[in-house]
Amino acid sequence: MNNMNPEVDWYFDKAGQWQAATEQLRNIVLDCGLTEALKWGCPCYTHQGANIVLIHVFKEYCALLLFKGALLADTHGILVQQTENVQSARQIRFTDVKEVVAQQSALKTYIYQAIAVEEAGLSVPMKKTEDFAVPEEFQQRLDHSPALKEAFGALTPGRQRAYLFHFAQAKQSRTRAARVEKYIPKILAGKGLDD
Numbered sequence: 760m761n762n763m764n765p766e767v768d769w770y771f772d773k774a775g776q777w778q779a780a781t782e783q784l785r786n787i788v789l790d791c792g793l794t795e796a797l798k799w800g801c802p803c804y805t806h807q808g809a810n811i812v813l814i815h816v817f818k819e820y821c822a823l824l825l826f827k828g829a830l831l832a833d834t835h836g837i838l839v840q841q842t843e844n845v846q847s848a849r850q851i852r853f854t855d856v857k858e859v860v861a862q863q864s865a866l867k868t869y870i871y872q873a874i875a876v877e878e879a880g881l882s883v884p885m886k887k888t889e890d891f892a893v894p895e896e897f898q899q900r901l902d903h904s905p906a907l908k909e910a911f912g913a914l915t916p917g918r919q920r921a922y923l924f925h926f927a928q929a930k931q932s933r934t935r936a937a938r939v940e941k942y943i944p945k946i947l948a949g950k951g952l953d954d
Contacts, residue, residue, distance in 0.1 A: 764795040767802045770814075777821040779856040784814050784823055787863055791870045809877045812870060822850040825869060829883050830876050835865045844924055847883040888919045894926045896936040900943065910947045918951035925952055 763785075774781045785802060789795060793804035793811055802814045813824040825831060828838050828849025838849040851866065853859050859866075893901070901908045911919060922942060929935040942952065 762789050762792070762794050764797070767795055767797050770797070770800075770802050774816055774821070777816045780821050780853050780859050781814050781816065783856050783859040783863075784821070784853075784866075787859070787866050788812055788814070788823070788870060791867055791874070793870070793874075806874050806877055811873050811877060820852040820854050822852045823866065824848050824850050825873050827873060827876050827881065827883055828869075830881055831869055831872050834868070835862070837862070837865065838869075846885050888916045888923070891920060891923050892927065893923060894935050894939075896932060897923075897926050897939045900939055907943060907946060910949060913949060914946065914951065921952040922946065 771778060771782050771785060781802075785795075788804045793806055796803050796805060798810070798813070803810055804812045804814075810826045812826065815822055815824060822839075824841075825838070826848050829840075829847050831838065831849070833849075837851050839852055841848065841850055851862070851869065853862075901911065911922070914922075925942075926935050926938050929938055945952070945954065
């Protein structure tokens with residue numbers, strides 16, 4: 760385990776109920792020759808500077824996230840798309856260390872496949888902002904306000920998508936409309952959802 764990065768140790772020490780499972784994942788990933796770093800507050804594993812996998816924990820499970828998992832052959836049927844809006848990454852989820860140990864061989868297969876995808880220079884074709892539906896409540900405001908339409912068009916594609924996702928996630932029209940109203944001043948100011 761010569762690629763262990765001591766700056767990441769604290770993450771495994773604080774992993775609580777997932778400590779044994781995440782430590783086992785760490786050993787498996789490092790055994791594949793990846794370099795360990797800390798990114799986004801989580802252990803991230805790279806190959807020649809490119810992100811390959813990340814270990815992260817949630818309330819109900821811990822997971823190995825493959826950054827370009829959408830390009831992998833899911834021969835074991837274990838890759839999970841975290842949400843419908845995630846385009847590239849896929850997770851492999853675990854609820855205890857026994858599952859990690861039992862799937863060690865499969866995990867290495869997926870990791871080596873992910874390394875090969877990166878070495879081949881493959882990338883996931885990402886949807887463009889115009890490929891996403893604009894909620895009706897927001898479209899009505901855009902249609903009646905040239906200033907809002909211009910300001911939204913001037914935002915970066917990532918900021919546009921963030922707004923569209925946020926607006927569309929509300930199940931009720933009233934909630935979608937309230938979200939639109941709340942964020943119009945930010946859009947007009949050229950700011951993103953989280954700015």
